[in-house]
Amino acid sequence: MIDEQIFRLDDRPALVVGAGSGIGRAIAVAFGAVGAIVGCVDITEDAALETADIIKSDGGRAATISCDVTQEDAVNDAVAVFTASSGPPRILVNGAAAHDKSGTILDLSPDEWSAVLGVNLTGPYLMSRVVLPHMIAAGGGSIIHIASQMGRVGAPGRPAYCATKGALIQLAKVMAADHAAENIRVNTLSPGAIETGRMTFRFGTMEEARRVSGPLHLLKRLGQPNEVAAAAIFLASDASSFMTGADLLVDGGYTAV
Numbered sequence: 289m290i291d292e293q294i295f296r297l298d299d300r301p302a303l304v305v306g307a308g309s310g311i312g313r314a315i316a317v318a319f320g321a322v323g324a325i326v327g328c329v330d331i332t333e334d335a336a337l338e339t340a341d342i343i344k345s346d347g348g349r350a351a352t353i354s355c356d357v358t359q360e361d362a363v364n365d366a367v368a369v370f371t372a373s374s375g376p377p378r379i380l381v382n383g384a385a386a387h388d389k390s391g392t393i394l395d396l397s398p399d400e401w402s403a404v405l406g407v408n409l410t411g412p413y414l415m416s417r418v419v420l421p422h423m424i425a426a427g428g429g430s431i432i433h434i435a436s437q438m439g440r441v442g443a444p445g446r447p448a449y450c451a452t453k454g455a456l457i458q459l460a461k462v463m464a465a466d467h468a469a470e471n472i473r474v475n476t477l478s479p480g481a482i483e484t485g486r487m488t489f490r491f492g493t494m495e496e497a498r499r500v501s502g503p504l505h506l507l508k509r510l511g512q513p514n515e516v517a518a519a520a521i522f523l524a525s526d527a528s529s530f531m532t533g534a535d536l537l538v539d540g541g542y543t544a545v
Contacts, residue, residue, distance in 0.1 A: 435454075
């Protein structure tokens with residue numbers, strides 16, 4: 289029998305990047321519910337504050353941290369502030385993602401390409417680079433990069449997004465190999481299409497997203513943010529203690545056939 293305590297994150301400082309909305313908010317709230325001390329990191333401070341308030345209203349502990357993850361100084365400051373107030377991070381979720389416009393690489397300007405790579409890929413690199421020394425000194429931890437099913441399969445008109453999500457899967461494997469001896473596990477979590485603001489950005493309405501994208505999944509629907517958050521608890525907790533360098537798909541069967 290599995291002890292449910294294995295899924296607890298009691299008193300573990302956890303930085304959730306992109307916590308202001310969508311999947312990031314769901315993960316931050318879920319972490320708070322299982323005892324983590326959550327640092328809600330987002331470029332939009334009001335959104336991060338709203339997430340922190342939800343956690344606190346449920347009896348959890350949370351801090352609000354405004355940060356542009358593409359800027360090294362901002363990342364340094366964010367991690368320093370959280371560490372000073374809550375202790376060295378034992379969990380890091382890199383979940384910030386830029387809105388990418390549809391089109392081929394011919395439609396995507398160098399600045400637009402760089403903007404997506406800056407948030408989706410350079411951000412996790414910078415945040416991990418700053419968090420790792422604290423995590424190592426604390427005796428280990430879990431790093432989760434939020435990738436996507438589009439890190440495994442291509443999607444027409446999404447070159448920057450697919451490139452960055454595939455790169456995150458590879459980055460996690462290398463980081464896992466580099467830091468296993470320091471008791472640090474690094475994995476990716478790859479959602480399918482989830483009912484968040486990203487769907488309405490791309491499809492105009494959630495109804496249209498459900499109509500077009502839902503049938504592409506074996507389960508014939510879009511996922512919910514809390515379904516991804518449950519998987520994040522698994523990867524962050526001791527329940528996945530023998531898991532590193534892996535990509536956990538929560539994609540409704542999108543990539544199965």
